[in-house]
Amino acid sequence: MALKTRKYDPARYLTSEDALDEYLLATYEDGSPPEIARASDIVTRMRTILRKGRESRPD
Numbered sequence: 062m063a064l065k066t067r068k069y070d071p072a073r074y075l076t077s078e079d080a081l082d083e084y085l086l087a088t089y090e091d092g093s094p095p096e097i098a099r100a101s102d103i104v105t106r107m108r109t110i111l112r113k114g115r116e117s118r119p120d
Contacts, residue, residue: 072103081107 075081081104088100 070103072107075103075107076111078108078111 071084075084085100085104088097092100
């Protein structure tokens with residue numbers, strides 16, 4: 062039986078604003094321009110998901 066894997070997605074582990082900020086900061090400090098662009102896309106996507114989650118919660 063073959064081992065099933067999936068593509069690594071750092072967004073799965075970025076579940077708070079602090080984690081998003083740290084990820085982006087670390088990428089800006091050490092990343093290449095393509096890595097920074099990808100990190101920015103990931104952070105934007107996750108902030109949208111987090112915002113929608115907060116909006117959908119009942120008060």
